Structure formats: structure tokens, C-alpha cells
Amino acid sequence: MKGVSIIGATGSIGRQTLDIIAHHPDKLRVVGLTAGRDFEALSELAFRWRPKLVAFFDLNLAEAIKGKFDCPVLFGIEGLTEVATHPDAEIVVVAIPTAKALLPTLAALKAGKRVALATKEVLVSGGHLIVQQLKQSGELLPIDSEHSALFQCLQGEDVSKVDKLILTASGGPFRTKPLEDLKRVSVEEALAHPTWKMGAKVTVDSATLMNKGLEIIEARWLFGISPERIEVVVHPQSIVHSLVEFVDGSVKAQLSLPDMRLPIQYALLYPERHPCPVQRLELTKVGTMNFEPPDEVRFPCLRLAKQAAKVGGTMPTVMNAADEIAVNAFLRRQIGFMDIPAIVEAVMERHCPIAEPSLETVWEVDDWSRNLTSELIRKFVAS
Numbered sequence: 001m002k003g004v005s006i007i008g009a010t011g012s013i014g015r016q017t018l019d020i021i022a023h024h025p026d027k028l029r030v031v032g033l034t035a036g037r038d039f040e041a042l043s044e045l046a047f048r049w050r051p052k053l054v055a056f057f058d059l060n061l062a063e064a065i066k067g068k069f070d071c072p073v074l075f076g077i078e079g080l081t082e083v084a085t086h087p088d089a090e091i092v093v094v095a096i097p098t099a100k101a102l103l104p105t106l107a108a109l110k111a112g113k114r115v116a117l118a119t120k121e122v123l124v125s126g127g128h129l130i131v132q133q134l135k136q137s138g139e140l141l142p143i144d145s146e147h148s149a150l151f152q153c154l155q156g157e158d159v160s161k162v163d164k165l166i167l168t169a170s171g172g173p174f175r176t177k178p179l180e181d182l183k184r185v186s187v188e189e190a191l192a193h194p195t196w197k198m199g200a201k202v203t204v205d206s207a208t209l210m211n212k213g214l215e216i217i218e219a220r221w222l223f224g225i226s227p228e229r230i231e232v233v234v235h236p237q238s239i240v241h242s243l244v245e246f247v248d249g250s251v252k253a254q255l256s257l258p259d260m261r262l263p264i265q266y267a268l269l270y271p272e273r274h275p276c277p278v279q280r281l282e283l284t285k286v287g288t289m290n291f292e293p294p295d296e297v298r299f300p301c302l303r304l305a306k307q308a309a310k311v312g313g314t315m316p317t318v319m320n321a322a323d324e325i326a327v328n329a330f331l332r333r334q335i336g337f338m339d340i341p342a343i344v345e346a347v348m349e350r351h352c353p354i355a356e357p358s359l360e361t362v363w364e365v366d367d368w369s370r371n372l373t374s375e376l377i378r379k380f381v382a383s
């Protein structure tokens, strides 16, 4: 029986993790749960799951949550870190859409835990720090469906015999939209993902292909493969979740219907396989699968992410922070869809990257990028 703490329990990945735990009551149990600020949702989950402690990222909730929980309640990034390092938790699921998850992730690894990582921003901003920590203690398993696919394809293989990694992308809701129309797409259209149900930030990132760019950087740290050897192919059906090509030309892929509960269960129960409550893939029902090259003219975020991956150092942090602010401005209808890459690129152009940054430098640069992006958006809105 393994104890599980979930950083980001009320989100899409958090809830699907709880569903997997519910299906394996003999193997998994809940230890700690966290939320951003949604205390009603977390209090419902706490009532159902009886965690040993809960935490909120928002520091200002003390008054609002009085009497709502039977267990200790903590706050802020320190609270999340307490949940991530609780002695009864062997596995920590990290699933909050921000690079701030880097701190609880590093702490969990330091405490020797298995981290099942959904937050790609952790590796985008602090990949080198995570890799350093993993040499000392802890274990890192991907929950991102593409990276779970690569991880599964690499079982029993020698990573030095990998020629390239091929990440599949659904192409998002605007895969076939002409450039002119992309300038006018609405928030609702961007949030209507054709194959995956996810949180708002990652859904918009999927529509711009920034998500795939972040996944290149994520894969680079997870598998120790240089970004130049990580390719992206658009596959609208989201059945092939990614592929590994070996030096002999053989290609392995992992296939299933798109359902995050499969990669979540694989990360929680690895190396064991057990029945999973997902619908089975029937190839004859799928019929046809298509593959096409990504278009970096209509989706410049992919080009920017490749550039950031190549430059390395603090550049991915700058890009990711700028993207987060720009996506929020798009969701608030302050800027258009194609303004997201334009603003991100403007911020990246103003940054002098620092190699091998410390944690402090990562936060400083992250703040710098957020402030500059907000300033550029203010000017943009005013003009």
C-alpha cells in the first residue's frame, strides 16, 4: 500500500489521479491534498478522502476555511512542500500549472520520493536542478501522455541507442485554420480542444503549439536527449502518443485512446501493469491515422520553444513565464491569439540568457519576464 500526496488535487490531473486511487484501494491511498484557492472543492475532496493534511497555495485563506477541515491546513509554497514531503507519502503527484511547483518537486526528490510529474514547467525552468537532485535521491516519472509513451517505449532499451524521439501533437483546434483567421479566433474556440480535456492554460498552449515546444524541453531533461534530436509530428487522432526511433531504424510507439488516467496509473504503479478503467483501443474503429509536419509559420510558438531549448540556461524560463502572462491576457480578452507568440518573442529578444542558473536566479528571471510581459501587454492594450 503506497501513500500518495497530490499537489493540485482539484485540477483535471488531480481528480483523475483520485479516480485511479479509487480503482486500486489495495495498492494506493491518499496522504495529502493541495489546491490553489478553491476551498469548497478541496473540502469536498477532504471529506471523501480523509487526507492527513491539506494545503492551499493562496496565503490569504485562513479566515475563509475555518472549521472546514478535520486535519491540519497549511498555506503557501511551504504548505505545498510540507504535503510533498510528508513521511507517509511515497509518491507525490505534481500537477499545478506553474513553475513554482519546482520547490515542492525538489523537496520531494530530496526526501527520496517518487515524483509523478504533470507540471512540465518544472523541467522547463529547473531541468538542470532536477537532474542534479536525481543523481542524489528520488525518482521522476512522467505523467504527460507523450512522455509516458516515450518512457514506456524505452523500457528495456539502452538510451544511448536512441536516434531520435518523436513527439506527437494533436495540432489543436486550429490545425487547418489559415493564418489570417487565426488572428481573429475567440477564447471559446481556443478552449475547445478536439481530443483532450485539460485546464485552460495547457489548452491554449495546445492551440498555439507552445505546449509541444515545452514538451521538447521536458523530454530533453527526462531522457537526456539533445533538443535537436527531438521531432514533432502532428497526429490529429491522438492515438499514437509518441515514438522512439533507434539507431537501427526501428521505431517503437505507444498507442491508446486519449485518456490521462492511463499515464497517471502507469506512473503511480510502475513498473507494474494492472487493469485500468479506460476505454480500450479498437484499431478497426479508428480506421485511419494521419501524420503531418507542424507549420511553424502559423504556429510560431513551436519555433520560439525550439530556439529557447537550443539556447538553454534561463531562456526557457523567460519564454514560459512570458507565455503564462500572455495566455492569461488572451483569456481575459486583452490580446488576440496571434499576439501571444509576438509578445513572447519580444520578451525573449530582450533577455540575455544565464547558463546553469541557481534556483534564486530562476525566480529572479521568472519575475523579470512576468513584469516585462505585463508591461508590454499594458502598452499594447493602451495603443
Ligand code: MG
Binding pocket: 144, 145, 146, 215
Ligand atoms: Mg502532453
